[in-house]
Amino acid sequence: MTALMRSASLTHYADLATSVGLVPLDMLAAVGLPRSCFDNTELRIPAASVMRLMELSAEVSGEEAFGLRLSVTRRLSSFGVVGMLARDEPTLRHALDTLTRYLYLHNESLTTQIHEAGGVAVIEQLLLPSVGAGRQSVELAMGALYHTLCLALGKDWQPRSVSFMHPQPANLSWHRSILGSNLLFSQDYNGIALLSSDMDAPLHFADPAMRQQVRQLVHDDLAGHSFTFRDEVEQLITALLPTGRCSADQIAMHLGVDRRTVHRRLLVHGTTFTELLDEIRAEQAQRLMDYGDRKLSDIAPLLGFSSLSAFSRWKRGMGAKNKAQG
Numbered sequence: 512m513t514a515l516m517r518s519a520s521l522t523h524y525a526d527l528a529t530s531v532g533l534v535p536l537d538m539l540a541a542v543g544l545p546r547s548c549f550d551n552t553e554l555r556i557p558a559a560s561v562m563r564l565m566e567l568s569a570e571v572s573g574e575e576a577f578g579l580r581l582s583v584t585r586r587l588s589s590f591g592v593v594g595m596l597a598r599d600e601p602t603l604r605h606a607l608d609t610l611t612r613y614l615y616l617h618n619e620s621l622t623t624q625i626h627e628a629g630g631v632a633v634i635e636q637l638l639l640p641s642v643g644a645g646r647q648s649v650e651l652a653m654g655a656l657y658h659t660l661c662l663a664l665g666k667d668w669q670p671r672s673v674s675f676m677h678p679q680p681a682n683l684s685w686h687r688s689i690l691g692s693n694l695l696f697s698q699d700y701n702g703i704a705l706l707s708s709d710m711d712a713p714l715h716f717a718d719p720a721m722r723q724q725v726r727q728l729v730h731d732d733l734a735g736h737s738f739t740f741r742d743e744v745e746q747l748i749t750a751l752l753p754t755g756r757c758s759a760d761q762i763a764m765h766l767g768v769d770r771r772t773v774h775r776r777l778l779v780h781g782t783t784f785t786e787l788l789d790e791i792r793a794e795q796a797q798r799l800m801d802y803g804d805r806k807l808s809d810i811a812p813l814l815g816f817s818s819l820s821a822f823s824r825w826k827r828g829m830g831a832k833n834k835a836q837g
Contacts, residue, residue, distance in 0.1 A: 513559070514642055514742070516618040517591060519552035520561055523584040524568075531572040538568055553591075558620035558642045565647035576685035578647030582654020583689060587662065589655070590617045603663040604710040607634065610659075615746075620644070621652055622746045631671060632710050634660075635702035637749050640794035646677045649701050656703060657690055663714055664705075669693065671704040676799075697805070699753065699813060741780040741787070744773070748791050752815045759784045793829060 525535040536546050542563045544556055569577040587594035593613045597606040611623045620642040624635045636652050638644035653673065661668055672693045679696035680686070686694055747765050751757035762784065763770045777783055792814050799810045811822035 513557050514620040514639055515555040516558045516561060516620060517552060518548040518554035518556050519589055519591060520618065521548050521564075522552065522589060524564075524581060525549055527577070527581050527584075528568060528572070531568075531574045531577070533568060533572050538564060538571075541567060558618065558639075562620075562638075562642050562644045562648045565651060566645045569647050575680055575682065576650070578649070578651035579654050579685055579689055582651050582658065585655035585658050587659060590614075593617050598714070600714060602710070602714060603660070603712045606659075606663065606714060607710070615742075619742060622750055623656075624750055627707050627710075630707050631704055632707045633700075633702050633704045635700050637701070637746075639745060639749055640791055640798055641745070646680075649675065649677065653701055653703070654689060660703065660705065660709075664709055664712055668709070671706065673703050674698040674700060676701050699809075739780065740776045741782065744777065744784070744787060745791065748788055749795075752791070752795065753813050755812065755815055755817065757788065757815045789829060792825070796826075 528535045528538060535549070539546055539548060542560045544560050544564065545554075548554055548556060565578050565581075569575055574580070587598045590597070590610065593610060593616050596613065597609040600606040600609055607623070607625060611625065614621060614623060620639045622637045622639075624637065626633045626635065634656060636649075636656060638648060638652065642648075653675070657670070657673065660670070669691050670693060672695050673690045674695040676698055677696065679694075683694065743766065744762055747762050748757055751761060751765075759770050759773055763773045766773065768776075773784060777787070795814055796810065799805055799813060807822065808819045811819050814822065816822040816825065
């Protein structure tokens, strides 16, 4: 199943592309996206094509902070009806819960998780490995999250940290200008840390009277959405892998069904839990190794392995299976 996203994700792309010497329509054509993306914000377009567009735009223009610069144009309205619903929640915590729950209506390749401990909350962003997300897409998503937080907490607010999995870029001028100075690179996750008390900040722009009307719009959108059971399982595997608790039983628990139901419903999509797990692990492993400066002993736990030896056995098994299939 191809992960889709709203063409609203390309809002202001043409302006930025032109400013760095690109021809926007030529760039769309290069990744197979229709020119109507610029005219209709509600088109459903392949997320992988948008990811390629971001990477290609940075490469061709030489602007390494392309995705991050595009993120400064993002507002809650950029998320469509989901953003409208989040905007009218009473607190930042409620708004983030709403975005987390319904984000797939805007972008099926992106999920958000919130972890809290010791008075600190971490908002983690996870992109499905199957869409081939690189640095530009990650920084676009992280920048959009940062601006959403600033909208609620004020322009002078600063996070405890902004963490990226990719290595530190050579030039951090745009990062410091847009995200502040509390930057961390080559981390185990992409996410923003803030005080738990910030999560309970009231949204001064919320309009409770509008909430029910907007909720109906979201429900109408849900009725016409084609997000599949396989998509749900892929997102959960991606989210649970680094926790070391990614099992068929855990997936079933999160979905509110039993293990046999997970197996039966995945067979309808022509796959099994083990096949999906191996596929996502392989894609994640390749992406993490492509960063170049990570040890295999650091990569192993991010893929859900308890030890380097377990990771090595899995790699050998995958190699033998691929050789047999080839």
